[in-house]
Amino acid sequence: MRRFLLSLLLLSVVAVWGWTFVVVKDAVAGYGVLSFLAIRYALATGVLAAAVAWRVRWPSFWAGAGIGLALAAGYLFQTFGLRFTTASHSGVITGLFVLFVPGANRLLFGVRTAPLVWGAIGASLVGLALLSGGAPQGANAGDALTLGCAAAFGLHVVLLDRYAKHHDVRSLVLGQLSAAAALFVAGGLLFERPAWPAGGVWCAILVTAVLATAVAFFVQTYVQQRLPAVPTAMILLLEPLFAALFGRLLHGDRLTGVQLAGAALMSGAALVVELYPLLRKRAGPASAR
Template structure:
């Protein structure tokens, strides 16, 4: 099995974790302000990784610190623009426009890294995007400020993926992940102090959500992303991450009994087809 195929398997597991925790986060932020939640979640993840990689942190260099800070800022902006956008647009449109990063990433990768996507990857992207359209029902295609903010969110997440692809092969990926998580915690802390009324949660359910998302969906997931992206392209990573709403829908069905429409199921099949096509091209090369 090639390193790229192994990395794709790990990235699919990461996407499954993110998708399965969506319903958990949704429930947690009903009682805790959004950035208050993000601050505690990312702070927990940062402290955990800082303890694990404390020896590496002593030797961090300026290049790693600068790259991780930029990537962490892009990751934070993705969350920030998405949250602000949701105030002015629907959840379905938000999901659709955020998923647009699967189209933006190959463009950004071609412009910034001079890497053109392969033909199977392009077909996979088209299938995945068609799947996103089908998954996102009742879309009103008029444009408002919320849609623009959400498009900035997609751009920010796309930039985070491309920048990791740029630096993961040359820098220490464990430090890269740890610092960018710390940056998100720092910026989330500033935002919650300025615009929210932060509080220490007392609910066991909320703390469970914080621990699950902090340990698995943040610490594990972003270390895995930063490490595995050294062996695959940004475009391929974005294509895999496009499966997040599919896994979210499956988790919502298993945990909360939410039923997917026939259209959404067909959309999920399109997205899986895009991934399989792309993976087959890797297997044939090896």
């Protein structure tokens, strides 16, 4: 039951990210992506620092800063990749982070992944391809950059899984956001012309900074203290599903039967990974008899 509640908590964060995908898409239509991320993460860092500054544990903060570099690298690869590839390519390739999670876990920390879970990962990627309109065709430089994004996001999940269990959550999150904000500010100054956001953009910044960044990454870090990396990744992979659902509700985007089948496949795969520990426990006593 405790694991189920933690999964629901993380799923609520993923739903928020799916909703803010629609919000951010509207906001950055006329404003620089890196500048948006810079203000969003700087504001989120300030909000969290105001809440926890007197309780910062510096070893945890610096560990979080290192993990935050992987998070920021993922966003930067994704942002620059979108200059050379399509949004559908980006969505499918970014979803490959779920493959990098067990791979990096095995390579860095010797953690094995069960065959059933590998099967669920494969099914979820097929579902993601269906939801996004098909597998990418005609690879280009943007796809390669986006693959770097997937690797960085996968590494972020694995490192968070490894170190969250041994560090203070508040300090770890503050370190992540601080490092990401610093990189985004540098990127915005180097590659974009700084400009004052319009009123609508400010609304999107405030919502995403507080709810989808400060609160969301605190919840993710808290959950990853208690849940393994692969089940976490499977839940995080559902973000495009929520983005599609909110796109339908808020923008009137149409979902075809194929896309709905992809959504169902992704949800089923995530459920299999979630139930796997329970099934394994039940199979244990049965096999012993």
